[in-house]
Amino acid sequence: MREMAGYIPNIGEENFDTKFLRFEGKLGKLEVEVPHLNYRQMEKVIQKVKTASATTLKSMSVNEIVSIIDRVIERLLNRNSNERKRLEELLPYITAFDHEMIRLSLTSYLKSFRKAELQRFLVEDFGNPLMLDDFQPRVKRGFSKAIGPDLITHIWAGNVPGLPLWSFISGLLVKAGNIGKVSSAEPLFAGWFARLVAEVEPRLADCFAVVWWKGGDEERERFIFNQSEVVIGYGSNDSLEAIANRIPITTRFLPFGHKISFGVITSSSLDSKKAWGAAHEAALDSIRFDQQGCYSPHLFYVQNGGAVSPIEFAKLLAHELDCFERRFPRHRLSIEEAASVASWRNSEQVRQLSRSDIEILGNEKKQWSVVYEEDGNFSPTCLNRNIRVMAFDRIEELVPQLNPYKPFLQTVGVATNPKELFHFAQVLGEVGVTRITALGKMTSPEAGWHHDGRFNLNDLIKMVDIEQSAEDAAERLAPYID
DSSP: OOOEEBOOOSOOOOOOOOOEEEOOOOOEEEEEEEEEHHHEEEEEEHHHHHHHHTTGGSSSSHHHHHHHHHHHHHHHHOOHHHHHHHHHHHHHHHHOHHHHHHHOOOHHHHHHGGGHHHHHHHHHHSSSSGGGOOOOTTSSSSEEEOOOOSEEEOOOSSSSSHHHHHHHHHHHTTTTTEEOBBBBTTTTTTHHHHHHEEEEHHHTTTEEEEEETTTTTTTHHHHHHOSSSSEEEEEEEEHHHHEEEEEETTTTTEEEOEEEEEEOOGGGGGTTTTTHHHHHHHHHHHHHHGGGGGTSSEEEEEEETTSSOOOHHHHHHHHHHHHHHSSSOOOOOOOHHHHHHHHHHHHHHHHHHOOOTEEEEOOOOSEEEEEEESSOOOOOOSSSSSEEEEESSSSSGHHHHHHHGGGEEEEEEEEOOOOHHHHHHHHHHHHTOOOOEEETTTTTTTTTTOOOGGGGGTTTTTEEEEEEEHHHHHHHHHTTTO
C-alpha cells in the first residue's frame, strides 16, 4: 500500500523529488511518499506562504479563521467521512498503536479544537481576541494590536498521532504563514489536515506547506530558519539543542523537549469504593499511546493511611492494566524499545533480590509491569506500560526526590480532596510541575493549556502599542480642533 504525504502550495511547478518512508507491522506494509524539495523550490514555497499569509490570512478576522478550523475538525470527527476513515485505517500502520485506541483517542483529542474550545483558547491568551484583528483599548490607556509572524517553521515529532495540530492551529490563529516538517515516524496527519483546510477554504491554500527533510540537515535548516520569525521544535533535548545552534539570534525559538509526568493518589481516594476508580483512571493514563507522550505517567505516588494500602493499590492497577491489555493491546515494540524494556525489567529484578520492600507484578510474558516499592526514589521508567508505584506519607517529603528533575517535570494526575488539591498544587508547582489534572485526563490537555508553563499564542506574536501620548498628540492635530 502507498500513500502520499505532505502538502505543497501552488508554486507553478509539477515535478518534485520525493522520498519513501516504509512501515511494516502486523497489519502489513505501507509506503509513505514525502515531498523533498530542492533549495530553489523551497525558496519559492517560503515566499509563496509569506505572501499568501500577508495578503489573505492577515486580512481575515480571527472569528473567520476559528470557523474554518471548526469546519475542518467537524469533518475529522465525522466517522463516516473519507478523511476520518483514512486516519483510522492508516495511522495503525504508521504508529503500530491499536486501532481502537487510535479511534477513541482521536475523538477525544480533536474535540479540543472545536469552535467553542478555540474561543476559550484565544480568550485564555489574549483576554480580548479582537486585538488580532485591530487595535484595541488597553486598561492602562492607549491601544494595542497583536501581530503574528510572517513565517513560523514547525519541527514536529512523531511519538503521538496528531501532535502537529497544536502548533499548526496556533499558527493559523495568529495569522502566520506556516511551514511544517513532518517526522519520519509519523508523516501523514499534518498533510491531511493541511489539504482539508485548503479544501474547506480555498483562499488559504497557499498559506502553509507541509514538507519533509532528513533530520540533522544543517544547511537546509539554516536556510529555512534564516527566513523564519519563529521556530517551534518538538523532540529530544539533544536534537533541540542542535536546532537551537542553527537559529539566528533574531529568530524566536520555542523548544518542547523531553518531560516527565507522574500521578499522586492520596488516602482520601483510597477507600474500598473509590480506589478501584482511581486505579482504573491511572491505568487509562498509562495505556494511552503506551506512555509515549510527555504528559504520560512514569510512576504513581500512593499515600499511606487509606483503607486500601499502596501495595493493594499497585495490585488494583496491575489488574486494570491486564484488563486494558485485552481491549487495547500494546503496540509492537521496535528492537530498541524491546531492548529498553528488557533491560529495565532486569534491573528491577536485580534490585528486588536485595530489597524486601520491592514487589514486581507482571512478568516477561505480560505486555505491562508494575513495580511497587515502599521506600524508593523518583525514577523514570522505560515506558511502554511499565509503571512504578511508591508509597509516601506527606507531599513535602517528595520535594527532595523531585528537585533534581525540576527542569523536566510537566504533568501530575491527582486523586485528592479539595483542600489537599490546592496545597499539593502549591508544593508541586514550586518543584517545576506546570500542569495538574485529574487521573484519567493526563493525556488529554484542555484547550488553551499552558504547554510546559508557557503561552501557546502569546509566545508567537508581537504586540504593537499606541501610547496615550501619541493619541493625545494626534487629537491636537485633528481638523475639527479650533
